[in-house]
Amino acid sequence: xxxxxxxxxxxxxxxxxxxxxxxxxxxxxxxxxxxxxxxxxxxxxxxxxxxxxxxxxxxx
Amino acid sequence: xxxxxxxxxxxxxxxxxxxxxxxxxxxxxxxxxxxxxxxxxxxxxxxxxxxxxxxxxxxxxxxxxxxxxxxxxxxxxxxxxxxxxxxxxxxxxxxxxxxxxxxxxxxxxxxxxxxxxxxxxxxxxxxxxxxxxxxxxxxxxxxxxxxxxxxxxxxxxxxxxxxxxxxxxxxxxxxxxxxxxxxxxxxxxxxxxxxxxxxxxxxxxxxxxxxxxxxxxxxxxxxxxxxxxxxxxxxxxxxxxxxxxxxxxxxxxxxxxxxxxxxxxxxxxxxxxxxxxxxxxxxxxxxxxxxxxxxxxxx
Numbered sequence: 001x002x003x004x005x006x007x008x009x010x011x012x013x014x015x016x017x018x019x020x021x022x023x024x025x026x027x028x029x030x031x032x033x034x035x036x037x038x039x040x041x042x043x044x045x046x047x048x049x050x051x052x053x054x055x056x057x058x059x060x
Numbered sequence: 061x062x063x064x065x066x067x068x069x070x071x072x073x074x075x076x077x078x079x080x081x082x083x084x085x086x087x088x089x090x091x092x093x094x095x096x097x098x099x100x101x102x103x104x105x106x107x108x109x110x111x112x113x114x115x116x117x118x119x120x121x122x123x124x125x126x127x128x129x130x131x132x133x134x135x136x137x138x139x140x141x142x143x144x145x146x147x148x149x150x151x152x153x154x155x156x157x158x159x160x161x162x163x164x165x166x167x168x169x170x171x172x173x174x175x176x177x178x179x180x181x182x183x184x185x186x187x188x189x190x191x192x193x194x195x196x197x198x199x200x201x202x203x204x205x206x207x208x209x210x211x212x213x214x215x216x217x218x219x220x221x222x223x224x225x226x227x228x229x230x231x232x233x234x235x236x237x238x239x240x241x242x243x244x245x246x247x248x249x250x251x252x253x254x255x256x257x258x259x260x261x262x263x264x265x266x267x268x269x270x271x272x273x274x275x276x277x278x279x280x281x282x283x284x285x286x287x288x289x290x291x292x293x294x295x296x297x298x299x300x301x302x303x304x305x306x307x308x309x310x311x312x313x314x315x316x317x318x319x320x321x322x323x324x325x326x327x328x329x330x331x332x333x334x335x336x337x338x339x340x341x342x343x344x345x346x347x348x349x350x351x352x353x354x355x356x357x358x359x
Binding site for chain 1: 092093096097099100105155157213214216217218221225226227228231232234235236237239240241243244247272275278282286
C-alpha cells in the first residue's frame with residue numbers, strides 16, 4: 001500500500017489540523033477587542049476633557 | 061514538503077461571503093462604536109451614538125441574506141441552528157466557529173434590532189417605539205449595549221477564526237492573527253462610515269467628529285500592527301507568495317485606506333481633500349483587505 005505522502009496527504013509525523021487555531025484565534029480576537037475598546041474609550045473621554053466644551057451642535 | 065494540512069479543495073467562498081464579512085464587520089463595529097459613545101461620551105454624543113446603532117442594524121440586514129444565498133439551498137439555512145437528525149435538538153457546536161457564528165448572528169440581530177428601534181425613536185423617525193428608547197436611555201440600556209457589543213465584536217472577529225480553522229494555505233497559516241485583524245479592520249471601517257455620515261448631517265456635534273477621528277487613528281494603528289503580524293506569520297509558514305503578485309493591487313488599496321486618516325492629520329495637501337475622501341478610502345480599504353484574504357487563498 002502506498003504511503004500517505006504519495007497522495008500529498010499528511011502522515012503520522014507531519015499531520016497537523018487547522019483546528020489548532022480555534023482557541024488562539026478567539027484569544028487573539030479578545031485581546032484585540034480589549035485594546036480597541038480601551039483605545040476607543042480613551043479617545044472619547046480624553047478628547048472631551050481636552051477639547052472644546054462648548055456645544056458646537058447645529059440644530060437640524 | 062508543504063504544510064501537511066493544505067490538501068483539501070477550496071470551499072469556494074466568494075462574493076457572497078465577502079459581502080457578509082464586510083457588512084457583518086461594519087454592523088458589529090458600528091454597534092461597538094455606539095456603545096463606546098454612550099459609555100465614553102456625554103449628552104452631546106447621543107446623536108452620533110444613535111446614528112451608529114441605526115447603521116449597525118441596516119448593515120446587518122443583508123448578512124443573513126448573503127449567507128443563505130451562499131448556502132445554495134437558502135431554505136435549509138435553519139439547519140445551522142436546529143439538528144434535524146433523530147434525537148436532534150439545537151445544533152450548537154462550541155468547537156465550530158461556523159456554528160458559534162450562526163448563533164451569535166441570531167443573538168446580535170436581536171440586540172441590534174432593539175437598539176435600532178430605540179435609536180429611530182430618539183432621532184424622531186418613528187415615534188411608536190419611544191417606550192423602547194426611554195428604557196434604553198438608562199442603566200438597562202447600558203447593560204443592553206454592553207452585551208450587544210460583545211456579540212457585535214464576536215461577529216467582527218469570528219469570521220477570521222473561521223478562516224483560520226479552514227484547511228487552506230494563508231488562512232490556517234495566519235493562526236491567531238486573522239480574527240484580531242478583521243476586528244480591528246471592522247472598527248476602523250465602522251468609524252470611517254460614522255464619520256462619513258456625521259459629516260453629511262448637521263445635527264451631529266462637531267467635537268464628536270474630532271474624537272471619532274482620534275479613535276479612528278487608534279483603530280488604524282492597531283489594524284496596521286495586526287496586518288504586519290499576519291504577513292510575518294505567512295512569511296514564516298512559507299505561503300506569503302499567495303498574497304503577493306496580482307494581489308499587490310489590493311494591498312495598495314488597503315495601504316491607501318490605512319494612510320488616509322493619518323494623512324488628513326499630518327499632510328497639508330491631504331487636508332484640502334473633501335471631508336468624505338478619507339472615510340471613503342478607508343471603507344474601500346476594509347473591503348479590499350477581506351477580498352484579498354478570501355480570494356488569494358483559494359486560487
